[in-house]
Amino acid sequence: MEFGFGVEDAAFRGEVRGWLSSRLVEFGGEGAVSFAQRRAWERELGRGGWIGLGWGRGGFGNRVASLTQQVVWAEEYAAARAPGRCGHIGENLLAPTLLMHGSGAQQERFLPGIARGEELWCQGYSEPGAGSDLASVRTAAVRGDDGRWRVSGQKVWTSLAHEADWCFVLARTEAGARRHRGLSFLLVPMDQPGAIEVRPIRQLTGECEFNEVFFDGALAADVVGDVGGGWAVAMGLLGVERGVSTLAQQVGFAEELRRVVGAAVRSGAVEDSVVAGECVRLWAELRVMRWNALRMLGGGQVGGASSVSKLLWGRWHQRLGELAVRVLGPAGGVGPSDWSARAPYRLREEQRLFLFSRADTIYGGADEIQRTIIAERVLGLPREAMP
Numbered sequence: 001m002e003f004g005f006g007v008e009d010a011a012f013r014g015e016v017r018g019w020l021s022s023r024l025v026e027f028g029g030e031g032a033v034s035f036a037q038r039r040a041w042e043r044e045l046g047r048g049g050w051i052g053l054g055w056g057r058g059g060f061g062n063r064v065a066s067l068t069q070q071v072v073w074a075e076e077y078a079a080a081r082a083p084g085r086c087g088h089i090g091e092n093l094l095a096p097t098l099l100m101h102g103s104g105a106q107q108e109r110f111l112p113g114i115a116r117g118e119e120l121w122c123q124g125y126s127e128p129g130a131g132s133d134l135a136s137v138r139t140a141a142v143r144g145d146d147g148r149w150r151v152s153g154q155k156v157w158t159s160l161a162h163e164a165d166w167c168f169v170l171a172r173t174e175a176g177a178r179r180h181r182g183l184s185f186l187l188v189p190m191d192q193p194g195a196i197e198v199r200p201i202r203q204l205t206g207e208c209e210f211n212e213v214f215f216d217g218a219l220a221a222d223v224v225g226d227v228g229g230g231w232a233v234a235m236g237l238l239g240v241e242r243g244v245s246t247l248a249q250q251v252g253f254a255e256e257l258r259r260v261v262g263a264a265v266r267s268g269a270v271e272d273s274v275v276a277g278e279c280v281r282l283w284a285e286l287r288v289m290r291w292n293a294l295r296m297l298g299g300g301q302v303g304g305a306s307s308v309s310k311l312l313w314g315r316w317h318q319r320l321g322e323l324a325v326r327v328l329g330p331a332g333g334v335g336p337s338d339w340s341a342r343a344p345y346r347l348r349e350e351q352r353l354f355l356f357s358r359a360d361t362i363y364g365g366a367d368e369i370q371r372t373i374i375a376e377r378v379l380g381l382p383r384e385a386m387p
C-alpha cells in the first residue's frame with residue numbers, strides 16, 4: 001500500500017498541533033496525570049471531535065479522518081506528550097466491534113457517548129479460570145421473565161473497571177453449553193450498587209489500573225450479535241486489539257524510541273556498540289511493523305495477521321524498555337530512596353516503560369497463544385488437545 005503525506009495532511013497537522021498546544025496548556029500540559037484530569041481531557045477531546053477518527057464513518061459526533069490523517073493525529077498526540085487515553089477501550093475496541101457486529105440502534109446508542117468522551121468502557125473477558133483459555137468462561141447470564149439478562153460471576157484483570165461506566169462482558173447464556181458455544185457478548189452498566197462490586201488490584205508501581213469485578217445478578221442493557229453467538233463477536237474484538245488498533249500505538253512507540261535514542265546520545269551510552277546496534281534494530285523493526293499495520297488497515301489481511309502483529313510489537317516494546325533502563329546505567333535501578341508511602345516506587349519514565357512493557361506479551365492474548373494460533377491455523381500443525 002502506498003503511504004505518504006499530502007498537502008491536506010500538512011494542513012490537518014497544523015490544525016491538530018494548534019489545537020493540542022492550546023488545549024494542553026488549559027489542561028496543565030504534560031503533568032495532567034490524575035484520573036480526574038484524564039477524564040476531563042477525554043471530554044475535551046470529544047468536544048473537539050477527535051475521538052473516533054478511525055471509525056470509517058461519521059454521524060456520532062466524531063470527525064472522519066483519512067488513514068494518513070489518523071497517523072498525523074497519533075504522531076502529534078505522542079509528540080505533544082498529551083495525557084494517556086482512558087477512553088481507549090471504548091474508542092478502539094468496542095466501537096469497531098459495534099460497527100462490525102452491532103445493530104444500527106446499538107451504534108446510535110453507544111457510539112456518541114464514546115465520541116463525546118463521556119462514557120468509559122472496560123473489557124470483561126478474563127476470569128480466574130479463563131485467561132488464555134477464554135472459552136472456559138464461567139460467568140453466566142440468565143434471561144428473566146421480563147426478557148432482561150442478569151449476569152453473575154467474576155472477572156479479573158479488568159483494566160479501568162473502577163472508573164468505567166460500562167463493561168462489555170463475555171458470559172455463558174446457555175447453561176450446559178461447552179467452550180465457545182452458548183456464549184454472548186453483553187453490554188452492562190457498571191453503576192449497579194449491590195449487583196456489581198469492583199475490587200482494585202494494586203500493582204508493583206503502586207497504581208491500581210486493574211481490578212476484580214464481581215457480578216451478582218447485574219442487569220445487562222443489551223446483547224451484541226446473536227444470543228449464543230458471542231464468541232465470534234469477542235474474537236472480532238480481539239483481532240482489532242492485536243492488530244489494526246495498534247497503528248497509533250506504534251506511533252507512540254516511535255516517539256518513545258526517539259527519546260531513548262536521544263538519551264543514549266546525550267549520555268554517551270551509544271558508544272557501546274550493543275546499545276547502538278539495538279537502537280538501529282529497533283528502528284528498522286518498527287518500520288516493518290508500521291508497514292504491516294498500514295497494510296492491514298488498507299484491507300490487506302493475510303492469515304494470522306493480527307497474531308503476527310501482536311507477537312512482533314509485544315516483544316519489541318519489551319526490548320525498548322530494556323534498552324531504556326540500560327541507557328540510564330546505574331540510575332536505571334530502583335532503590336530505597338525511591339520508596340514513598342503513596343506508592344511503593346517513584347518511577348522514572350524509562351523505569352515505567354520497562355516495567356509496564358512486561359505486560360505486553362500477556363494482555364490481548366499471550367505470546368504462546370499467538371504462536372499456537374499461527375501454528376494451527378496458518379501452518380496447519382497438529383491441533384493442541386483441549387479439555
Ligand SMILES: Cc1cc2nc3c(=O)[nH]c(=O)nc-3n(C[C@H](O)[C@H](O)[C@H](O)COP(=O)(O)OP(=O)(O)OC[C@H]3O[C@@H](n4cnc5c(N)ncnc54)[C@H](O)[C@@H]3O)c2cc1C
Nearest residue numbers: 123124125126131132157158159359362363364365366368
Ligand atoms: C496489563 C494487563 C491488562 C489487562 N486488561 C484486561 C482487561 O481489561 N480485561 C480482561 O478481560 N483481561 C485483561 N487482562 C488479562 C489478560 O487478557 C490475561 O492476563 C491473558 O489473557 C492471560 O491469561 P492469564 O493471566 O489467566 O494467564 P494464563 O492463561 O493462566 O497463562 C499463564 C501462562 O501460561 C501460558 N499458557 C496458557 N495456556 C497455554 C497453552 N495452551 N499453551 C502454551 N502456553 C500457555 C500463557 O501464555 C502464560 O504465559 C489484562 C492483562 C494485563 C497484563
